[in-house]
């Protein structure tokens with residue numbers, strides 16, 4: 043995603059040098075958000091996931107699919123692919139995304155799925171066809187979306203979450219509690235405050251033992267316990283890595299001629315004054331473009347990358363959208379609608395500043411307030427005005 047959007051930006055800008063796009067998946071670049079939503083529901087086909095809208099020829103690039111970058115040789119400016127082939131470069135954009143975390147000890151147990159790639163989604167969609175009893179481990183964005191899609195397919199779903207509410211880290215407790223109510227109303231057996239101790243079965247998963255001593259019988263388990271940045275291949279490269287590829291405020295890494303973008307990259311965000319790694323679709327586009335352009339600029343010409351992060355999630359008939367950062371412990375005020383209606387806009391703040399806006403089925407309110415975050419507006423002022 044970030045890689046392709048970066049290339050498209052360079053070509054739009056008129057860059058006419060050689061470009062190679064290397065990706066380890068066998069598919070052409072595709073869109074991930076529908077994998078847990080419309081694609082899993084059977085409402086969107088593989089062709090409809092294509093990320094490239096225009097003709098590929100227009101990009102005039104060498105496209106290497108099924109090609110894994112194995113090692114980075116920064117001093118000789120070469121990228122070594124699995125199998126030994128080396129590609130030389132003048133500028134390198136690292137956009138290897140993130141990798142789904144697995145539950146330790148479940149390797150080799152059939153019926154246990156993660157959801158990151160198209161192949162994961164194809165395998166999960168097939169496995170849902172016979173109508174299994176589904177256990178979702180982790181009620182983050184991906185787990186909660188999978189639970190919603192499975193309920194819409196009429197499946198029995200248990201969802202287990204160690205925190206007190208679903209998506210708590212990104213929604214806070216009050217909206218998290220509302221999300222719990224939405225899922226329960228839709229028939230999900232949601233168990234919060236418990237973890238999975240073990241998945242058991244003879245070769246194939248049959249049940250889960252939970253930390254509260256209870257047992258959940260399940261035919262299929264979807265593990266949605268987060269992702270880690272795909273940096274394994276960069277070990278020993280000399281590049282600074284710390285839960286992601288470390289960049290400066292302009293998306294440049296610690297080594298010359300290399301920038302990074304998307305889920306894999308971490309950078310000091312000028313607006314929030316902290317180092318962020320953002321696993322959102324919009325960030326992959328915006329940072330991909332900024333990081334690709336950075337390769338052609340001198341350090342003093344490059345603008346800081348300072349977008350207001352944005353993410354959405356669709357679950358049942360609810361669309362949740364978040365601009366900026368929303369975290370547990372933030373100040374919160376409702377500025378439109380109400381939690382009871384399940385249609386509202388809430389603002390969040392830290393240190394007196396507006397830092398986040400969250401909307402449920404109220405997109406217009408969110409768009410209007412998003413720019414106030416970038417302006418550094420005071421939380422109280424926005425709360426009073428709205």
Ligand SMILES: Cc1cc2nc3c(=O)[nH]c(=O)nc-3n(C[C@H](O)[C@H](O)[C@H](O)COP(=O)(O)OP(=O)(O)OC[C@H]3O[C@@H](n4cnc5c(N)ncnc54)[C@H](O)[C@@H]3O)c2cc1C
Nearest residue numbers: 043044065066074075110111138139304305321322323326
């Ligand atoms: C199921 C799902 C649903 C989502 N829904 C939403 C949503 O509703 N809203 C939202 O904002 N975000 C959503 N996201 C997140 C969003 O899709 C990601 O933030 C975005 O795809 C990140 O783009 P990226 O380019 O950084 O990484 P990716 O899209 O992951 O692309 C990285 C590519 O690099 C490849 N790669 C990794 N290592 C190597 C290597 N060594 N050599 C070669 N290639 C390699 C990977 O296989 C992958 O193809 C969702 C993600 C998933 C998985």
